[in-house]
Amino acid sequence: xxxxxxxxxxxxxxxxxxxxxxxxxxxxxxxxxxxxxxxxxxxxxxxxxxxxxxxxxxxxxxxxxxxxxxxxxxxxxxxxxxxxxxxxxxxxxxxxxxxx
Amino acid sequence: xxxxxxxxxxxxxxxxxxxxxxxxxxxxxxxxxxxxxxxxxxxxxxxxxxxxxxxxxxxxxxxxxxxxxxxxxxxxxxxxxxxxxxxxxxxxxxxxxxxxxxxxxxxxxxxxxxxxxxxxxxxxxxxxxxxxxxxxxxxxxxxxxxxxxxxxxxxxxxxxxxxxxxxxxxxxxxxxxxxxxxxxxxxxxxxxxxxxxxxxxxxxxxxxxxxxxxxxxxxxxxxxxxxxxxxxxxxxxxxxxxxxxxxxxxxxxxxxxxxxxxxxxxxxxxxxxxxxxxxxxxxxxxxxxxxxxxxxxxxxxxxxxxxxxxxxxxxxxxxxxxxxxxxxxxxxxxxxxxxxxxxxxxxxxxxxxxxxxxxxxxxxxxxxxxxxxxxxxxxxxxxxxxxxxxxxxxxxxxxxxxxxxxxxxxxxxxxxxxxxxxxxxxxxxxxxxxxxxxxxxxxxxxxxxxxxxxxxxxxxxxxxxxxxxxxxxxxxxxxxxxxxx
Amino acid sequence: xxxxxxxxxxxxxxxxxxxxxxxxxxxxxxxxxxxxxxxxxxxxxxxxxxxxxxxxxxxxxxxxxxxxxxxxxxxxxxxxxxxxxxxxxxxxxxxxxxxxxxxxxxxxxxxxxxxxxxxxxxxxxxxxxxxxxxxxxxxxxxxxxxxxxxxxxxxxxxxxxxxxxxxxxxxxxxxxxxxxxxxxxxxxxxxxxxxxxxxxxxxxxxxxxxxxxxxxxxxxxxxxxxxxxxxxxxxxxxxxxxxxxxxxxxxxxxxxxxxxxxxxxxxxxxxxxxxxxxxxxxxxxxxxxxxxxxxxxxxxxxxxxxxxxxxxxxxxxxxxxxxxxxxxxxxxxxxxxxxxxxxxxxxxxxxxxxxxxxxxxxxxxxxxxxxxxxxxxxxxxx
Numbered sequence: 018x019x020x021x022x023x024x025x026x027x028x029x030x031x032x033x034x035x036x037x038x039x040x041x042x043x044x045x046x047x048x049x050x051x052x053x054x055x056x057x058x059x060x061x062x063x064x065x066x067x068x069x070x071x072x073x074x075x076x077x078x079x080x081x082x083x084x085x086x087x088x089x090x091x092x093x094x095x096x097x098x099x100x101x102x103x104x105x106x107x108x109x110x111x112x113x114x115x116x117x
Numbered sequence: 118x119x120x121x122x123x124x125x126x127x128x129x130x131x132x133x134x135x136x137x138x139x140x141x142x143x144x145x146x147x148x149x150x151x152x153x154x155x156x157x158x159x160x161x162x163x164x165x166x167x168x169x170x171x172x173x174x175x176x177x178x179x180x181x182x183x184x185x186x187x188x189x190x191x192x193x194x195x196x197x198x199x200x201x202x203x204x205x206x207x208x209x210x211x212x213x214x215x216x217x218x219x220x221x222x223x224x225x226x227x228x229x230x231x232x233x234x235x236x237x238x239x240x241x242x243x244x245x246x247x248x249x250x251x252x253x254x255x256x257x258x259x260x261x262x263x264x265x266x267x268x269x270x271x272x273x274x275x276x277x278x279x280x281x282x283x284x285x286x287x288x289x290x291x292x293x294x295x296x297x298x299x300x301x302x303x304x305x306x307x308x309x310x311x312x313x314x315x316x317x318x319x320x321x322x323x324x325x326x327x328x329x330x331x332x333x334x335x336x337x338x339x340x341x342x343x344x345x346x347x348x349x350x351x352x353x354x355x356x357x358x359x360x361x362x363x364x365x366x367x368x369x370x371x372x373x374x375x376x377x378x379x380x381x382x383x384x385x386x387x388x389x390x391x392x393x394x395x396x397x398x399x400x401x402x403x404x405x406x407x408x409x410x411x412x413x414x415x416x417x418x419x420x421x422x423x424x425x426x427x428x429x430x431x432x433x434x435x436x437x438x439x440x441x442x443x444x445x446x447x448x449x450x451x452x453x454x455x456x457x458x459x460x461x462x463x464x465x466x467x468x469x470x471x472x473x474x475x476x477x478x479x480x481x482x483x484x485x486x487x488x489x490x491x492x493x494x495x496x497x498x499x500x501x502x503x504x505x506x507x508x509x510x511x512x513x514x515x516x517x518x519x520x521x522x523x524x525x526x527x528x529x530x531x532x533x534x535x536x537x538x539x540x541x542x543x544x545x546x547x548x549x550x551x552x553x554x555x556x557x558x559x560x561x562x563x564x565x566x567x568x569x570x571x572x573x574x575x576x577x578x579x580x581x582x583x584x585x586x587x588x589x590x591x592x593x594x595x596x597x598x599x600x601x602x
Numbered sequence: 603x604x605x606x607x608x609x610x611x612x613x614x615x616x617x618x619x620x621x622x623x624x625x626x627x628x629x630x631x632x633x634x635x636x637x638x639x640x641x642x643x644x645x646x647x648x649x650x651x652x653x654x655x656x657x658x659x660x661x662x663x664x665x666x667x668x669x670x671x672x673x674x675x676x677x678x679x680x681x682x683x684x685x686x687x688x689x690x691x692x693x694x695x696x697x698x699x700x701x702x703x704x705x706x707x708x709x710x711x712x713x714x715x716x717x718x719x720x721x722x723x724x725x726x727x728x729x730x731x732x733x734x735x736x737x738x739x740x741x742x743x744x745x746x747x748x749x750x751x752x753x754x755x756x757x758x759x760x761x762x763x764x765x766x767x768x769x770x771x772x773x774x775x776x777x778x779x780x781x782x783x784x785x786x787x788x789x790x791x792x793x794x795x796x797x798x799x800x801x802x803x804x805x806x807x808x809x810x811x812x813x814x815x816x817x818x819x820x821x822x823x824x825x826x827x828x829x830x831x832x833x834x835x836x837x838x839x840x841x842x843x844x845x846x847x848x849x850x851x852x853x854x855x856x857x858x859x860x861x862x863x864x865x866x867x868x869x870x871x872x873x874x875x876x877x878x879x880x881x882x883x884x885x886x887x888x889x890x891x892x893x894x895x896x897x898x899x900x901x902x903x904x905x906x907x908x909x910x911x912x913x914x915x916x917x918x919x920x921x922x923x924x925x926x927x928x929x930x931x932x933x934x935x936x937x938x939x940x941x942x943x944x945x946x947x948x949x950x951x952x953x954x955x956x957x958x959x960x961x962x963x964x965x966x967x968x969x970x971x972x973x974x975x976x977x978x979x980x981x982x983x984x
Contacts, residue, residue: 020279021260021385022267025301026171027275045274047169052274060365060384061259066849066867067513071364073259075510077266078160079153079578080247080395082511082543083257093848093907098153099219113867115851116749116902207886215886522773525780528788529648535655535769538866543848543909569648572912575884579848579907582871585893586904589886597891598875600840600922600941 022055033103050096050107051077051084062086062096063110085110118232118587123147123196125456126214126237128203128398131159132442133434134243135186136449137456138195140471144457148195149235151203151216157187159245160269161442166191169275175300176272177293179336179442186446201233205575206402212237212429215575217584232588239429239456242399243449246392246435249414250548251286251495252502255360256388257510264389268294277303282385283369285309285358288493290389292340299347306383307350311390311499314354314374316492323488330485352379356498360386390495394436397545400573402427408566412439412490413500414551415570421476422455423448431456440483447479500555508556509549511542516556523560530554530571543579546571612809616642616785618958619804619813621792621827625654625768625943626950627819628775633955635782642785642813644792644806646823651882653821654943656842656914657768658872659864660857661945662706664735664760668722671729672969673923677942678732679966680949681762687948688766694781697774699766700865706763706857707738707746709899713755723758735760749853749902757858765857767864768944775947792820795830797932802831815934817958821917822880824939828972832931836975837939839880839915843888844872847906854900861896861903869906871896875916882913916941920975926954927971928963937972 030045037057044053051074054062061071063085074084077097084096089106092114096107125141127134130152141148150157158165162183165173173181191197198218205215216233248263255261264284270276277298282305284291291308298305327334344351354374361368368382393414396406405418405426416438418426423433433452434445451472458468502508504517514537527533530540530553539553540546546553550571558565576585620631623645634641646652663681667674681703688701710716716737723735736742738757743750746759780786787808795816796803804811816831818824824835849867860873873895874888889911896903917939919925924940936958940946957963 019384020281022270022276022278025175025271025275025277025303027169028171030169045169048274052270052276055270056274056276065257065513070257070513071259072257073365075262075266076248077262077269078247080544080547082579091905100155113849113851114906116853116906205884205886207884209886213886525777526786526788528645531648531652531655536773541846541868541910543907545909572649574910574912575889576908576911579909581905581907582847582893582897583904585845585889585908586897587890588893589890591887591891595887595891597895598840598877600875600916600918 019058021058021060024056033101033105035101035105035107037107038109044101046101048101050086050088050099050101050105053101054086054096054107061109064112066113069112118234118589120234120236121149122236123149124237124460124462125149125239125241125453126151126212126235127241127243128214129159129243129245129434129436130154130157130190130197131161131243131245131434131445132183132186133245133436133445133449134159134241135190136446137241137243137433137453139189139193140450140453141457142193142195144453144462146457146460146462149198149237150195151198151201151214151235153200153202155199157190157197158183160265162187163269163272168272176297183442198233202578203398204578204580206240206398212240214240215588217580232584234589238460239431241423241452241456242430242432242436243434244395244398244436246439247395247547249390249393249495250551251388251390251499252506252508252516252552253358253360253388254503254506255362255366257507258360258362258366259364260362260366260384261360261386261388264290264294264387265392267387268297271297277301278305278387279385280304281306281383282387283307283309283381283383284387284389285311285369286389287312287495288389288391289337289489292337292344295349296340296343299343304347304349307352307381308344309355309358309369309371310351310353311355311358311495312353312493313496320488320491323491327485327488329481333485390499391493392435392439393551394438395547396436397547397573397577399425399432399436400570401575401577402430404430404432406570408564409438411487411494413494421451423452424455440486444479444482447475447482450475451479500552501559502552508552509539509542511544512538514539514549516552519553519556520560523557527557529557529569533557534571540571545573545577614642614809614811616640616811616813618815618817619644619802619811620817620819621804622646622818622820622823623776623786623788624652624819624821625657625772625947626821626938626940627817628772628779629947629950630817630819630938630955630958631784632775632779632782633951634959635779635784636951637956637959639959640783641779642787642811643779644790644804644811645786645788646791646820647789651822651915653914653917654768654772655912656844656916657944658844658870659765659768659862659944660706660859661701661703661764661766662942663733663762663945664706664708664758665719665722667726669921670923670969671726672966674726674733675730676949676966677945678762679953680946681764683948683952684764684766687951691774691778695774695777697770697777699771699774701764701766702865703764704856705759705761706765707743707757707759709750709757709858709860710755711898716755716758719758723760734762747854747856749900751899751901754899763857765862766944771944771947792827795827795935797831797935800934802932802935815936815958817936817938819938822915824937828937831929831935833927833929833935833937834972835925835937835939836919836972837917838877840918840941841876841878841882841913841915842872843874843884843892843911843913844870845889845892845908845911846870847903848909850906853902858899861899869903880915882915884911884913924970925972926967927973
């Protein structure tokens with residue numbers, strides 16, 4: 018996988034096990050979902066509803082709504098505003114959210 | 118739904134919000150501070166008191182100075198509501214704010230958290246700034262982010278960008294971030310500087326007054342020297358910048374100041390053209406805004422104390438006008454003193470005495486702004502993209518579509534929104550509003566000031582139907598009106 | 603670009619000046635331009651009230667006309683014309699108004715509401731068989747709309763109902779109007795109308811226009827303008843609040859009065875009415891009520907996120923019926939008022955416009971005069 022972001026030296030931190038599109042990873046517990054996605058080498062996390070083009074995190078502060086993912090079956094959540102949790106299942110979104 | 122009340126509700130726990138809370142508490146007021154982050158600090162001091170980095174000193178002294186402010190805030194006795202989004206402020210017999218809190222997970226969405234209602238006598242908006250939208254060809258590709266975004270990843274996750282990353286745009290943050298990476302023992306592929314070569318000429322008249330804030334200037338020079346010593350290629354006076362790639366960013370293309378064409382292969386492009394005030398909440402309350410010609414952005418109309426055009430609403434920090442973290446803290450202090458005076462918690466003498474140092478310091482910190490604005494405010498060409506460039510990221514509306522509708526006599530941004538869907542997505546115009554104004558101005562030969570901006574309404578962040586449904590208990594005498602026929 | 607940037611010092615002459623470039627004004631202006639009339643539209647500012655922005659987008663017939671059968675028939679006539687109207691707009695401008703007419707459903711939360719609704723629709727159908735409807739019990743409703751709550755008592759379906767995008771409709775009409783040679787003059791509030799013998803002088807922000815006929819379609823601003831041509835606009839603002847979700851995968855095939863889904867996938871929630879004067883703001887209680895009603899009807903919407911909400915002012919006459927009237931004191935001046943600007947857009951272009959151009963007023967419209975209301979004895983009508 019390509020490298021977009023790499024860890025600097027960090028303080029010891031508890032890690033959590035999460036799943037990104039079916040693949041398990043261990044990441045520091047203070048990561049946002051967006052951080053976890055980017056560190057895994059994924060630049061995109063969804064396809065836009067209008068054109069179907071790929072999109073990924075852009076502003077990292079909750080303002081652009083491009084980092085939308087499905088977390089534990091709930092769609093359209095901002096990855097940059099969500100902290101990882103043990104056992105979290107993250108999935109890319111394609112196009113418009115489906116209700117139930 | 119939980120209800121609370123206080124003397125002063127502060128939205129945003131960045132330097133302005135924290136400083137205001139500290140001062141308001143010193144005046145004996147009850148204070149609630151609502152912030153979307155996990156911990157106080159806002160964007161600039163994000164994780165300052167709680168850095169995941171093994172050595173946070175790589176981020177520099179200015180950043181670390183935020184720690185002291187965070188600690189004083191935590192000690193102040195202000196009630197800090199973390200992970201809370203303020204999505205509406207209403208005026209019903211006083212100020213009522215509606216917040217959604219996330220339960221340690223997301224801040225929006227259905228999981229966890231509930232609705233909070235906060236009643237306050239006074240409101241201080243300290244929501245800070247956002248990156249200035251810089252629409253370029255390919256800016257919606259994955260692998261394109263803001264420099265601020267990448268810096269946030271360093272601060273909050275200890276993640277550094279690939280050494281193949283390209284930093285592009287203009288402004289001090291480019292140099293600050295590059296120098297931070299250099300201190301971390303890393304580099305980037307290149308800095309692509311779009312600051313026009315002639316900008317220094319416009320800036321010259323402002324150089325002497327800026328010397329009052331000489332430390333800013335010296336720091337800037339040191340950062341540029343560090344980049345040069347590290348051997349990072351810098352391209353200056355860049356024009357025609359664009360990003361290319363199929364499913365994600367693969368390269369950037371541009372011309373330098375000698376008109377030579379360049380192509381740099383890169384998977385990560387970090388953009389920055391300065392920052393602009395976040396005006397969403399203030400606009401939704403009906404606060405008057407004005408166009409700041411010098412820095413080509415909208416800012417709320419405020420007086421020296423941060424009083425907005427709406428009674429009992431103050432605005433301080435970068436959200437009132439870009440001034441940086443130190444200026445923001447002093448502005449927060451001043452607003453809190455004005456609020457305390459207004460609520461009769463202190464008298465005129467106390468207000469005057471306590472505000473003097475902040476007024477002086479604020480003036481000193483703002484002294485460098487005219488110079489920075491003259492140097493780094495992007496020229497028209499960068500604010501008015503080519504027809505094929507996407508302007509509204511959410512609805513994918515291009516500059517060409519907007520120009521076409523403007524040419525037919527479109528009234529303004531609101532009719533543009535109605536006709537093109539530009540501004541109708543979840544970001545509510547945060548990334549397209551500036552550009553729409555510029556394009557209509559260009560086509561109709563009017564000033565951006567005359568064109569205006571979108572009408573912003575609550576909810577200023579998306580909120581679920583369920584959260585809205587549960588947000589307030591309806592009075593017994595609430596009746597669903599009907600109309601004839 | 604037409605004359606929109608022109609600031610002439612001379613008088614500009616037209617056959618008709620339409621005051622107001624909203625759904626009503628633009629439909630009439632388009633119809634007129636389509637017939638070869640030389641027409642100018644004077645439109646207000648970007649920040650003006652603009653009722654079009656508050657329109658829910660229904661092309662709705664069922665339930666209308668309980669107190670005035672012609673209103674039901676007028677609505678239905680427009681609904682019948684809408685398909686051709688949309689097709690022509692699309693041909694002429696490329697803009698898709700999003701018009702669809704799958705029939706519409708009024709959702710009924712209780713059996714009482716269902717029965718009361720049925721009584722009204724039955725009485726209308728008894729007078730005019732084309733005002734057709736079907737009662738949908740809980741099962742039948744779920745068949746048509748699987749996402750509908752099982753807690754609903756049922757619904758009332760009518761094949762005459764549909765929906766369209768109010769904003770794209772306005773955009774298309776404006777563009778088509780200009781293609782037919784119409785002069786669209788934005789940010790040109792009309793300061794005064796001066797009747798002369800056989801013509802009218804319209805004093806607008808950018809200068810003076812002269813026309814043989816003038817149409818007052820300025821929404822709430824008709825209050826100010828109508829007396830200038832010897833008429834009275836018996837209107838008050840009635841606020842409605844609307845909310846829209848993010849784009850969602852399609853789940854709702856029929857428009858309803860309180861919830862409808864656009865072809866883009868966004869879901870509109872609405873149907874509120876408040877007397878709030880000239881305040882087009884939002885209130886927490888109405889937003890909560892709209893959200894509750896939507897969730898009651900469609901439990902799946904609970905987790906849908908509202909990305910926009912707003913209030914807008916409808917133009918309401920005391921009985922909710924339109925006003926189409928020619929001034930007696932100053933023939934050639936017309937007043938056009940309604941709150942169903944999308945439903946009636948086709949009829950406005952196809953039927954009202956030819957009448958204004960000099961044709962005979964269709965008898966169906968005879969009830970819709972302003973003079974059907976008694977003169978107010980005090981200023982409380984405003």
